[in-house]
Amino acid sequence: MGGALAKAVAKKLGGDKILLADFCRDKALLLADSIGASVASNEEIARSCSHIFLGVKPQMMADMLAGIRDILIERKGETVLISMAAGVSADKICFMAGGDAAVVRIMPNTPVSVGNGVVLYCSNANVSDSERAFVADMLSEAGFVDAIEEKLIDAASAVSGCGPAFVYMFAESLADGAVACGLPRSKALAYAAKMIEGSAKLLFDSGIHPGELKDNVCSPGGSTIQGVKALEDGGFRGDVMEAVLAAYEKTIELGK
Numbered sequence: 001m002g003g004a005l006a007k008a009v010a011k012k013l014g015g016d017k018i019l020l021a022d023f024c025r026d027k028a029l030l031l032a033d034s035i036g037a038s039v040a041s042n043e044e045i046a047r048s049c050s051h052i053f054l055g056v057k058p059q060m061m062a063d064m065l066a067g068i069r070d071i072l073i074e075r076k077g078e079t080v081l082i083s084m085a086a087g088v089s090a091d092k093i094c095f096m097a098g099g100d101a102a103v104v105r106i107m108p109n110t111p112v113s114v115g116n117g118v119v120l121y122c123s124n125a126n127v128s129d130s131e132r133a134f135v136a137d138m139l140s141e142a143g144f145v146d147a148i149e150e151k152l153i154d155a156a157s158a159v160s161g162c163g164p165a166f167v168y169m170f171a172e173s174l175a176d177g178a179v180a181c182g183l184p185r186s187k188a189l190a191y192a193a194k195m196i197e198g199s200a201k202l203l204f205d206s207g208i209h210p211g212e213l214k215d216n217v218c219s220p221g222g223s224t225i226q227g228v229k230a231l232e233d234g235g236f237r238g239d240v241m242e243a244v245l246a247a248y249e250k251t252i253e254l255g256k
Helices: 002-013 025-035 041-050 058-066 067-075 090-096 110-114 130-140 150-160 164-181 185-206 210-217 221-235 234-254
Strands: 051-054 079-084 101-107 115-122 143-147
Touching: 002 025, 002 051, 002 110, 002 115, 002 130, 002 221, 025 150, 041 067, 051 058, 058 115, 079 090, 079 130, 090 101, 101 110, 101 130, 101 150, 115 130, 115 150, 130 143, 130 234, 150 164, 164 185, 185 210
Parallel strands: 051 079, 079 101, 115 143
Antiparallel strands: 101 115
């Protein structure tokens, strides 16, 4: 995810303005070469960068920040920390970084790698409105960037962040059904993907309730309503709701 965001920021600002660090230096070098960036250490980035992306798992955050904490304290007011760690609050990150850091939390999803993702963001009180706007603009090449209250970001990321996995399972299931009907696998997957893409665009652009859009496809006594009935009989909507709730509860757990 960090690499996908680095590519998006490079498109917006230019790779020459980016420093990359990774525990696997070869991985960082490969990415740097592809976007025109440079490779540095965590300490070098902490000393010189104005916006520092923290692309680590929640359980790794404390140890990673401990290594640059003193530098961040020295540079008070000069840096903005941008975290993508699920469930870890801005206040918790601020405390780990020395107690007075400007922190922006973002929750991106995997489609940012093709410039069509969702990036949710919020911040603590140490981030100015102009800084918030700059961060949003910096990430604009990643896709749809939307501000949200921090108390809602974990619930929202259970949809936008975890949702792609659920969609891919749905797409695979559609393709499997089509293959069972005799369609070649390559065509089944292509048709499922383009159908999902178009349906999502219609839902987003039109603002029409998804229930109404569903009804518009269902002719009386037709094929679609029979498929809808089969999904209802199998508990499809309830299962999807449970998946979102399970993802949300796990996110809360990770942040503890």
